[in-house]
Amino acid sequence: MRIAVPNKGRLHDPSVDLLERAGLHLESAADRKLYADTVDPEVTVLFARAADIPEYIWDGAAAVGITGRDQVVESGRDLVELVDLEFGRCRLVLAAPEGGEITEPADLAGGSVGTEFPEITRQYLEDEGIDADVVEVTGATELTPHVEMADAIVDITSTGTTLRMNRLAVIDEVLSSSVRLYAHPDHVDDPKVQQLVTAFESVLDATDKRYVMLNVPRDRLDDVREVIPGLDGPTVMDVAGDDTVAVHVVVDEQDVFEVVNDLKEIGASGILVTEIERLVE
Template identity: 70%
Template structure:
């Protein structure tokens, strides 16, 4: 099973970190290598440009791949299915034009010129609006093109909009909301190993922002403690060995943002010996 991942750039480190946290530890990977083995003898990592990963999957060079939705839509390949939103690398493709110009709607671009590094996504966007402006493909410095009269507007990636503002460009409309996703060739998406990898990755995502609480609670105060625990479906309650039946152990998964308040509330309700730990993976 071959997994194609970004070989560099802002998506590389978070992708490798996610794989490591999911248990797919790289054994012989290094900078400048084209591939790496993992602790699973059935899984190999291939390093490729994020923009090339859709083609790797479509052509069968990789069975599954991790890249941005924007790259997948731009590649416009067939036979590739999305399996999971990995919830990082979030960005937007937006339509923008000079803030002091006369273009402030999508319809105003009919007969105009739009510069972008994403010509396929841009054409599809304007086709949905029944428009067909001239699309000029560029490979960088897209924000500059309206100021040197190469284009009337641009379609470009933004995370915060700061770069657009610095270049005196105003957002007209969002073209695409993107994040990093897990993709697979349609022929293998249901194979056990693919589903195993999907489950491993989703278990890491499910554990993000969660904490595991353990505490001892007098049996006669159990309902009071249960009422203040914002757990997932309710806490787990177990007898304590040699506890004489007077106390029980209560375990619960709670959101990290609720931990501070929850500890105070359960302690007030009668809990003691409270322990909070991180959760590496959570299979729901």
């Protein structure tokens, strides 16, 4: 099975890190290399531009791929979304010069929109019933209204900082996006693809979770259950030769500070908190 992964940019490192955390360690993945083997002899990683990955999947060069939802929608390819990988979150927005005449989408009628996403923009204009020209550019989209190439833009934003720096105001949200795992419809049910889905989901499920281990007197066990109910209730094990039990449980990271203090108050000792690499529920 071949997995297409962004070869550079802000999506590359998180994608490779996810593969590593899922247990698919890359081998011989030197810079500028187009592919890499993994510890699984049946899985190979292909490195490609994020915008090209939908085509790689559709043409069969890769069974699955990691790329942004915006790239898949722009490609027009009918791929199957398998997992939202929960990074690379951004919005595709319609923006226009601050203090200008365009304050709502309808004001674009008869005007023009500069964008690197012409297909998404055309569909948006059609859906809104707006007759406007689409000016396709390959970079520096924010400049197009200021050099009179377009009246407004449709562009990606995460924090809005670049738009504000270029004195552009958001008029409407066109599309919300994040990085996701996609597959060709013919490969969705492949056993190896399903293994990959399980691996990725286990990594995501473990994010912001912590494994807590402790010892507590047996007669305080009900108090422990009230403090840390866990996924299906805490795991309890006898400690040999003692009226003490060992308790193991998974808790949300944000609750660890309060949980540890509550456990101390009910007599717990030997409390150990560790990170979780993967969690299969």
